[in-house]
Amino acid sequence: xxxxxxTGNFANVIYGLNANHLTDQVIQRSKRMILDTLGVGLLGTxxxxxxxxxxxxxxxxxxxxxTIWGHLDFRLPPLYAAFVNGVAVHSMDFDDTWHPATHPSGxxxxxxxxxxxxxxxxxxxxxxxxxxxxxxxIEVQGRLLHFSNEARxxxxxxxxxxxxxxxxxxxxxxxxxxxxxxxxxNALAIAASYAxxxxxxxxxxxxxxxxxxxxxxxxxxxxxxxxxxxxxxxxLDMESGIGAFYTDYNPQTLPTLQSYPWLLGQQDVAIKRxxxxxxxxxVADAASSVRRKLVESSDNLLPLDKIEKVTLKVPxxxxxxxxxxxxxxxxxHSFQFVACSALLDGTMSVQSFTSKNIHRPALxxxxxxxxxxxxxxxxxxxxxxxxxxxxxxxxxxxxxxxxNTFYGxxxxxxxxxxxxxxxxxxxxxxxxxxxxxxIIETVYNLEKVEDCSVLSRFLSGQSAxxxxxxxxxx
Amino acid sequence: xxxxxVTSSFASFIHAVQPEHLSKTVRDRSKRMILDSIGVGLxxxxxxxFDIALQYCRLYSSVAVSSVYxxxxxxxxxTLAAFTNGVATHSMDFDDTWHPATHPSGxxxxxxxxxxxMLPPSTKxxxxxxxxxxxxxLEVQGRLMHFSTEAHxxxxxxxxxxxxxxxxxxxxxxxxxxxxxxxxxxxxxxxxxLAxxxxxxxxxxxxxxxxxxxTRLGFEAALLAARGMEANxxxxxxxPGCSGFSAFYSVYQPKPLSTPSDHHEFLLEKQDIAFKRxxxxxxxxxVVDAALSVRNLFINYAxxxxxxxxxxxxxxxxxxKYINRPFxxxxxxxxHSFQFNACTALLDGEVGLSSFTESxxxxxxxxELLDKVVVEHPEDNVxxxxxxxxxxxxxxxxxxxxxxxxDTFYGxxxxxxxxxxxxKKFRSNASHVLQEEKIETIITMVDNLxxxxxxxxLACSL
Numbered sequence: 001x002x003x004x005x006x007t008g009n010f011a012n013v014i015y016g017l018n019a020n021h022l023t024d025q026v027i028q029r030s031k032r033m034i035l036d037t038l039g040v041g042l043l044g045t046x047x048x049x050x051x052x053x054x055x056x057x058x059x060x061x062x063x064x065x066x067t068i069w070g071h072l073d074f075r076l077p078p079l080y081a082a083f084v085n086g087v088a089v090h091s092m093d094f095d096d097t098w099h100p101a102t103h104p105s106g107x108x109x110x111x112x113x114x115x116x117x118x119x120x121x122x123x124x125x126x127x128x129x130x131x132x133x134x135x136x137x138i139e140v141q142g143r144l145l146h147f148s149n150e151a152r153x154x155x156x157x158x159x160x161x162x163x164x165x166x167x168x169x170x171x172x173x174x175x176x177x178x179x180x181x182x183x184x185x186n187a188l189a190i191a192a193s194y195a196x197x198x199x200x201x202x203x204x205x206x207x208x209x210x211x212x213x214x215x216x217x218x219x220x221x222x223x224x225x226x227x228x229x230x231x232x233x234x235x236l237d238m239e240s241g242i243g244a245f246y247t248d249y250n251p252q253t254l255p256t257l258q259s260y261p262w263l264l265g266q267q268d269v270a271i272k273r274x275x276x277x278x279x280x281x282x283v284a285d286a287a288s289s290v291r292r293k294l295v296e297s298s299d300n301l302l303p304l305d306k307i308e309k310v311t312l313k314v315p316x317x318x319x320x321x322x323x324x325x326x327x328x329x330x331x332x333h334s335f336q337f338v339a340c341s342a343l344l345d346g347t348m349s350v351q352s353f354t355s356k357n358i359h360r361p362a363l364x365x366x367x368x369x370x371x372x373x374x375x376x377x378x379x380x381x382x383x384x385x386x387x388x389x390x391x392x393x394x395x396x397x398x399x400x401x402x403x404n405t406f407y408g409x410x411x412x413x414x415x416x417x418x419x420x421x422x423x424x425x426x427x428x429x430x431x432x433x434x435x436x437x438x439i440i441e442t443v444y445n446l447e448k449v450e451d452c453s454v455l456s457r458f459l460s461g462q463s464a465x466x467x468x469x470x471x472x473x474x
Numbered sequence: 475x476x477x478x479x480v481t482s483s484f485a486s487f488i489h490a491v492q493p494e495h496l497s498k499t500v501r502d503r504s505k506r507m508i509l510d511s512i513g514v515g516l517x518x519x520x521x522x523x524f525d526i527a528l529q530y531c532r533l534y535s536s537v538a539v540s541s542v543y544x545x546x547x548x549x550x551x552x553t554l555a556a557f558t559n560g561v562a563t564h565s566m567d568f569d570d571t572w573h574p575a576t577h578p579s580g581x582x583x584x585x586x587x588x589x590x591x592m593l594p595p596s597t598k599x600x601x602x603x604x605x606x607x608x609x610x611x612l613e614v615q616g617r618l619m620h621f622s623t624e625a626h627x628x629x630x631x632x633x634x635x636x637x638x639x640x641x642x643x644x645x646x647x648x649x650x651x652x653x654x655x656x657x658x659x660x661x662x663x664x665x666x667x668l669a670x671x672x673x674x675x676x677x678x679x680x681x682x683x684x685x686x687x688x689t690r691l692g693f694e695a696a697l698l699a700a701r702g703m704e705a706n707x708x709x710x711x712x713x714p715g716c717s718g719f720s721a722f723y724s725v726y727q728p729k730p731l732s733t734p735s736d737h738h739e740f741l742l743e744k745q746d747i748a749f750k751r752x753x754x755x756x757x758x759x760x761v762v763d764a765a766l767s768v769r770n771l772f773i774n775y776a777x778x779x780x781x782x783x784x785x786x787x788x789x790x791x792x793x794x795k796y797i798n799r800p801f802x803x804x805x806x807x808x809x810h811s812f813q814f815n816a817c818t819a820l821l822d823g824e825v826g827l828s829s830f831t832e833s834x835x836x837x838x839x840x841x842e843l844l845d846k847v848v849v850e851h852p853e854d855n856v857x858x859x860x861x862x863x864x865x866x867x868x869x870x871x872x873x874x875x876x877x878x879x880x881d882t883f884y885g886x887x888x889x890x891x892x893x894x895x896x897x898k899k900f901r902s903n904a905s906h907v908l909q910e911e912k913i914e915t916i917i918t919m920v921d922n923l924x925x926x927x928x929x930x931x932l933a934c935s936l
Contacts, residue, residue, distance in 0.1 A: 049703070052698065052701050052702055052703050053698070053703075055701055056694075056697060056698055056701055077534045079534065080534075156715055156716060156717060157717040157721045158717070158721055159667075162667070186680075189674075189675060189678070189680060190675075190680050190683065192671070192672055192674070192675065193633075193636065193671035193672065193675050193680055193683055193684060193687070194671070194687065195670070195671075195672075196669075196670040196671075196721075197666070197667035197668070197669075197670075198666055198667065198709070198717045198718050198719060198720070198721035198722075199716050199717050199718075199721070200663075200666070200706045200708065200709055200713050200716055200717060200718030200719075200721075201663060201664075201666065201667050201705050201706050201709070201718075202716070203706075204663070204704060204705050204706045205703060205704040205705070206663060206664050206667055206703065206704065206705035206706070209664070209667060209698075209703075210667060213667070213668065220530075223530060224526060224527075224530055224683075227526050227529060227530060228526055229523065229526045229527075229679055229680060229683075230678060230679040230680065231675050231678045231679065231680035232674040232675050232677075232678045232680070234674070235672075235674055235675070238672075238674045239631075240630060240631060240672055240673040240674045240795075240796070241672050241674035241675075242672065243672070244631045244632055244670075244672035244673065244674075245672075316715075318713075318714065318715030318716045319715070319716040
């Protein structure tokens with residue numbers, strides 16, 4: 001069906017895409033994203049921000065309920081499950097990042113999993129249904145990001161997950177609910193009225209709510225559309241629609257469904273190796289490399305008192321330029337902090353951001369000696385930025401290294417073993433081994449899973465295998 | 475002792491302002507707003523969009539303590555009650571409008587009503603606390619709108635209630651819940667991340683959600699702040715390279731609020747509100763009054779209203795795309811159409827609730843009139859609720875021209891509704907869903923709000 005508007009075109013594509021359209025490449029990449037997102041979310045359930053939103057969400061409990069990742073002791077209505085799990089995913093800034101820039105999976109996965117569990121008429125949702133809906137959610141986000149040149153660079157005004165993420169969640173949930181074209185359009189229209197949070201809350205405790213709310217509100221929009229609520233059917237076409245969030249906005253129709261060219265097939269995501277803003281990953285790799293050179297020449301000890309200054313050549317990104325962060329949220333958004341941590345410890349990890357480590361004197365001392373430079377060729381885009389770390393010693397010698405592509409970036413993707421290692425390390429903080437292995441197995445075979453609620457059961461930490469919980473492969 | 479930032483000045487104000495700071499004018503005006511808002515919400519509970527919202531919210535109704543307009547047997551959890559009642563309030567575009575432009579009451583009142591029922595008996599806020607919190611919500615909205623010259627004109631990009639309304643609700647509920655200064659600041663910060671809906675959904679069924687979500691999400695922000703959630707303490711300030719609240723405006727000049735002293739002047743003191751006489755966008759009210767005026771002239775001229783004598787109807791209106799609709803096809807579009815409202819006024823001699831039913835919208839006689847309409851945008855007709863005017867000219871086949879013009883419609887802040895007119899509107903609205911006794915109880919309660927010992931009684935009486 002040919003649509004006269006871009007909004008109508010999106011609705012047709014959301015409605016018309018089916019499992020046959022998924023390519024192997026896209027299936028493989030999206031399963032990696034799903035696994036990573038689950039691990040990151042499970043780890044995130046232990047954060048303070050997650051505790052707070054959980055406490056808040058417990059006000060609302062009803063008969064219909066969905067799993068809270070990592071918790072067997074209580075459940076929440078799908079809307080709040082999506083919210084809390086979404087917050088968990090982004091709580092440590094450990095989740096995936098795409099190009100153009102957004103955190104695609106966290107806005108979509110918690111919503112579709114929560115919805116699948118609480119499906120109207122108790123219908124069973126298969127792993128393939130879930131995988132397809134997930135990819136629809138990712139695809140819509142990517143396509144929307146291409147409507148604006150502004151989106152290619154690291155953001156300054158609105159935090160992208162809150163703009164495109166909300167739309168992606170609505171699209172994914174609309175797909176899972178099998179809404180018709182008209183209702184898909186309305187889901188997108190309604191979602192737009194929930195979209196958009198300012199960037200200033202990045203590097204604060206509120207930032208994780210951006211992803212939680214994107215998931216939650218997209219789900220709500222799809223549910224309201226399902227009940228017949230209508231919005232502007234040209235929401236993607238108009239400047240006063242989704243265009244309101246951009247200064248330049250040029251919407252385009254999607255490709256035809258025939259051998260549909262998914263964006264994920266052309267552009268992979270970056271998976272983080274430690275929980276901090278993506279920009280800091282270049283810094284970490286360069287700093288670790290400089291440290292290796294430094295300790296080589298001085299008996300494997302970092303010659304702290306011999307360091308005169310540390311210079312970082314980074315792109316100009318104001319919200320990641322923090323000379324002396326005081327909270328974990330600020331530390332995760334600080335080029336300076338990550339550089340000094342990596343210099344001190346050789347590697348970055350979840351532990352790098354504990355209060356103790358943030359405030360240790362050796363680190364503070366090194367931070368004091370650190371400066372940033374913004375070379376004009378260092379553009380603030382995750383596709384092209386680089387980082388150079390230079391340590392100048394008191395004797396005026398300088399040791400430097402430069403990182404163009406960190407390990408985990410889409411140009412140098414994590415190997416399967418390392419992806420799994422990250423997942424296990426994360427998930428095992430809250431789940432028993434049987435559950436973590438169950439999740440890995442389920443995600444790897446997602447297309448063949450008959451009833452994806454088995455995934456939710458593992459996510460809640462159920463380890464006893466009752467006959468009814470056996471994985472069912474088609 | 476901290477450096478005074480704009481954000482912290484707002485937080486201090488919200489925290490420190492007291493009932494004594496409310497002048498009589500402000501108290502009177504805000505009580506009128508409360509009454510009108512309740513009435514509009516009550517009639518709004520009969521709409522289809524309200525049904526959808528209510529049905530949806532009933533899925534999650536465990537801690538169901540808060541009342542829903544027009545549904546005595548139904549209770550919802552507080553933020554969802556706020557959502558539903560907010561949707562009701564804006565469902566017909568019948569709620570109040572301020573200058574700079576926003577719909578202030580619908581974004582604040584439902585959250586306060588719901589919150590008042592949520593608090594334990596020992597800490598129930600009294601009527602004065604309630605009235606104060608309401609005014610804090612209005613004041614914050616007004617102050618925020620003054621940060622941008624963009625806000626003075628009819629909006630084009632973000633729907634103001636979804637921007638300032640969300641923060642107004644956060645401020646009002648933070649006040650009612652007696653949050654600390656720091657918590658008030660965080661409530662504003664969290665709310666900013668929940669603000670901002672695009673204009674494109676105006677004139678659709680989704681528009682009422684803008685008010686519903688403003689009041690609900692602002693409330694949610696305050697609840698999260700109460701539980702210790704923290705946001706950017708500079709959210710209202712200018713942060714170069716990383717937008718805070720400024721994200722919603724292209725020009726943004728924030729100014730600190732003075733801490734309330736004996737002379738804090740609420741914006742409502744100097745700038746009153748407009749109340750609508752019929753359920754349509756504020757801009758429609760000018761053309762309707764102009765149309766009624768020329769209709770009278772026409773009847774004197776021709777003896778009766780004879781459309782066949784009319785060759786062309788010329789509307790002189792400001793430029794504003796979302797209210798310029800030659801042939802609206804839904805009630806939502808009709809409420810946002812200069813052409814529709816002018817022609818309805820010409821045809822019927824009045825515009826009311828029934829003007830927007832399906833059959834009214836699609837009647838043949840109306841279509842014929844709409845066909846004759848042309849629109850002009852005189853340069854001096856600015857898209858601004860303080861300065862615009864409406865002019866309707868009938869160009870007759872005979873060559874004669876009859877004109878009606880309206881600079882200030884009855885209900886505008888320059889020509890406020892009388893007490894009788896306001897009560898008439900309230901009674902008419904409320905009677906769609908409530909018995910006479912209850913209606914009079916609400917009127918009396920709001921009139922004596924300062925003396926109410928337990929403000930949750932107001933919500934309970936809905």
